[in-house]
Amino acid sequence: MKIYTVGGAVRDELLGLPVKDRDYVVVGATVEDMLAAGYRPVGKDFPVFLHPHTQAEYALARTERKSGRGYKGFTVYAAPDVTLEDDLARRDLTINAMAESEDGELIDPFHGQEDLARRTLRHVGPAFIEDPVRILRLARFAARFGFEVARETQALCRRMVDEGEVDHLVAERVWAELAKGLMEAQPSRMFAVLRDCGALARLMPELDALWGVPQPEQHHPEIDTGVHVMLVLDHAAAQGWPLDTRFAALCHDLGKGTTPPAEWPRHIAHEHRGVALVEALCERLRAPNDCRELAVLVSREHTNVHRALELRPDTVVDLLGRCDALRKPERFTRLLDACEADARGRTGFAQRPYPQAAYLQACRVAAAGVDAGAIAMAQADKTTIPDAVRQARIAAIKTVTKPALEST
Known part of the structure; x- marks a missing residue:
């Protein structure tokens, strides 16, 4: 029995990065050998202890060995005659197909160390094409490391898309990989890889449709909506904001990717389409509720937040109410963060002030300071309570000083 450290731990040590988890491969052992040594079995699809x-x-x-469609369509063979190189050969990328022996020797049959030096993501072998999840992992590693994808690997990804392998991915697996990629340092790289091979059009057609959609040049120097959304996403990532904020930033402009009915006013069309598309996407991806709720909220309200300094106090009260800002102040803060990312995620706008956020937070604090209970007690006619509380909140917001809308 020989034991080797494999995969990400070896890769990250060579890159000088902290190692979070270590995985080990055991060569020359049986299930019975592992049990006899006190290891506890936990693997459902293959022998892990x-x-x-x-x-x-x-x-x-x-x-x-490939035996069906999708990422579960495999027959696994684990026995003492499987060599370390056999095990490494089934892995996705050369940089993940290295091992280290117990005495520190590097085993690198597929030249992963060279690809690390080249900053290149390259598939190990033709078996890469058998698992569509590998496209998502490839895209995620591009976002993490900023490496380029080898031309032949990108060609294999396009072939997998063309042959329909991506269509057999289950929603939970797609979301798991997307969520990890969104939390990487430059998540736009993930979507660039997915778009280049055609996978984005199959997995997130609502997002893919944004490229080529023009925007007003005076507000969006980058012009293209897809390019803008990637800048917004990367700005959110640069601030270290959480997953739901990044996902909301990603989805905020989905409504611009489809043609509205002619009878809809333009601004209403964008708002309604965006919410509907976000809800459909979240349903298909089985996105968690916090991500779904914030993405819908940002899609519906980001234009109103941008116009906060122009809104009357009563309109601000309505906005706070629609956002449930008094009961959910943390979510309201994440809404404002996503809107700030939208405002700053534009060419040359990264440092532009965004006073709307501070103003709306001050309005929320002022409205929350209204003693609704005392107002209710003072009303002889209980039907007047909601309007009395609303009027008190409007009055409180009138005391909030609007900051100047600076520009750079």
Whole structure:
């Protein structure tokens, strides 16, 4: 029995990055050998065990043979005659197909170390085409490291899309990879890779439709809506904002990608279409509720937030009410963050002031300071309570000083 560190831990050590998790491959052992040594089995689809003391994961060396559609369509073979190179050959990218022996020797049969130096993401072998999840992983690694995708690897991804493999991905797996990619340093790289191979049009057609849609040049020097959305997303990532804020930033302009009915006023068309498309996308991806709710809110309200300094106090009260800002102040803050990303995610706008956020926060605080209970107690006619509370909140917001709308 021989044990090797494999995959991401080896890659990250070579890159000088902190190693979060270590995975191990065991060569020359059987399930019975592992059980006899005190390892606890946890693998459902293939033999994985937890170390009896450290609880680290140890997997028997294995090979995989394609036996059906999608990422689950594989037959796994794990036995003592499977070599380390056999196990590494089934992996996705050369930079993830390296191993380190217990005495520190690097085993690199597919030249992953060279690809690290070249800053290139390259598939290990033709088996890459058998698992469509690998397209998403490839895109995610591009977002994490900023590496370029090898031409032949991108060609394989396009072939997988053309042959319909991507269409067999289950929503939960797609969301899991997208969520990880959104949390990388430059998430726009993930969507560039997906778009280049055609996968974005199959997985998120609402987003893919934004490229080529023009915007007013005076507000969007980058002109193209798809380019703008990627700038917005990267701005949100640069601030270290959480997943729901980044997803909302990604989805905020989906309504611009379709043609509205002729009878709809333009601004209403964008708002209604955007909400409908966000809801449809979230349903298809099985996005968690916090991401879904914030994305819908930002899609519906971001134009109103941008116009905050022009709004009357009663309109601000209505905006706070639609956003449930008094009961959910943290979510309201994330809404404002996503709107700030929209305002600053434009060519040359990264440092432009966004006083709307501070103003609306001050309005929220003022409205929250109204003692609704005391007002209710003072009303002889209980039917007047809602309007009395509303009027008190309007009065409170009137005391908030509007900041100057600066420009650069």
